[in-house]
Amino acid sequence: MTYSLNEAEATARKAARGAGYGWGLAEEAGKAVRWLCMQGEDGVAVLASLLERIDGETLAEHTPTSGAGTIQAEGAWLCPLLAGVMLSDSAAQLRSREIRMEIVLEPMFLLPFAARAALQLEMTVTVSTPAFSALTDGRILTLTGTRISVAEDVLVRAGGTVGKVSAHATRCLPNPEAWAVLSRFAERTYAPATEASRLLGAGAGVSEDD
Known part of the structure; x- marks a missing residue:
């Protein structure tokens, strides 16, 4: 099943909030998923994997800290959403x-x-990992290699040449299981119905004589 980019962004935003991120970071997550989907990548699957790992964790343990010129976290791994915001800043x-x-x-x-950083700098930014290399000028993404769940080493630098322009996707076709994961996290943001809210629902206060 395909979804509009707006649907993907909104669901991702709610899912990130449901997983424990503040609304500001949840907004960033939604925009990031939208951008990846627009480039033809399954941003939904990437975020779903992140949320399943971060759920129940203490965000502070996965927040970027700088040491000896390298960005790392106190915990076992670095959160890419927190690191991404730091990168663009x-x-x-x-x-x-x-x-x-x-x-x-x-x-x-x-x-x-990295794309946002490229737009700010008005130049291409390259992101290299042991499994893939990505170049972006903010609008175009050239990606070679394969997605990995964890990268031991990530290098971000200015420079590089993006490939030819290709049409951006207008809808996304996420992995169904990944979409279900986001939907499950998004449901956490919905307040449970109370007796009072049910009484104020459709038809409340309307008598048969009206």
């Missing part, structure tokens, strides 16, 4: 140096934020 640094990250979960989720 630190885009200016790419003019003078590379940014290296260690043990990044679902590193493909960094790509939308």
